Amino acid sequence: MNQTPQSSPELTDPRLLQLAPEDNVAVARRTIAAGEQILIAGQMVCLSGEIPVGHKLAVRHIAAGQKIIKYGAPIGSATRDIACGEHVHTHNIASEYLPAYTQRGLIAQ
Numbered sequence: 001m002n003q004t005p006q007s008s009p010e011l012t013d014p015r016l017l018q019l020a021p022e023d024n025v026a027v028a029r030r031t032i033a034a035g036e037q038i039l040i041a042g043q044m045v046c047l048s049g050e051i052p053v054g055h056k057l058a059v060r061h062i063a064a065g066q067k068i069i070k071y072g073a074p075i076g077s078a079t080r081d082i083a084c085g086e087h088v089h090t091h092n093i094a095s096e097y098l099p100a101y102t103q104r105g106l107i108a109q
Contacts (some may be wrong), residue, residue, distance in 0.1 A: 011042035018059060020072035025056040025088050027070070038085065045085035056088040068093050 012018060015038070016026035028051045032038060036047050040059050051057050056070060062082040067074040076093040086092075 011039065012059065013039045016040070016057070016059075020069070022072060023069050024058060024060055024062050024066075025068055025070050026059050028053055028055055028057065040085055043084070047085050048083075049087050051087055058082045058084050058086050058088050060084050062088070 012026060015029050015032055017029055018026040026040075031053045032047060032051045034047055034050045037044050038047060039045075040057075047057075056068075061084055062068065062078045064078050064080045066078050068076045068078060068088060074096065076095045076097070079092055079094050082088055082092050
């Protein structure tokens with residue numbers, strides 16, 4: 001059976017938020033500078049670019065076309081390979097967000 005690799009939130013820098021073990025991204029709790037060494041799933045990774053507060057970074061390699069999983073839910077697909085520790089944002093994911101609510105309530109289906 002093919003299993004999805006799991007991350008280790010307990011072995012990840014506390015500046016990152018990862019709610020579900022199946023998440024392949026974590027959210028920066030504060031801005032983390034480029035060049036910093038950061039613990040991700042038990043491995044030290046040197047960040048190639050700044051990760052702004054509230055933005056995502058990959059907690060393991062994400063292949064092109066693979067779903068981006070945040071807080072246990074798919075939020076899009078990788079448009080190219082994304083390395084562990086790399087910034088995950090609009091430049092390398094295609095959003096699959098479908099709004100279900102408006103300011104006035106549920107969208108009619």
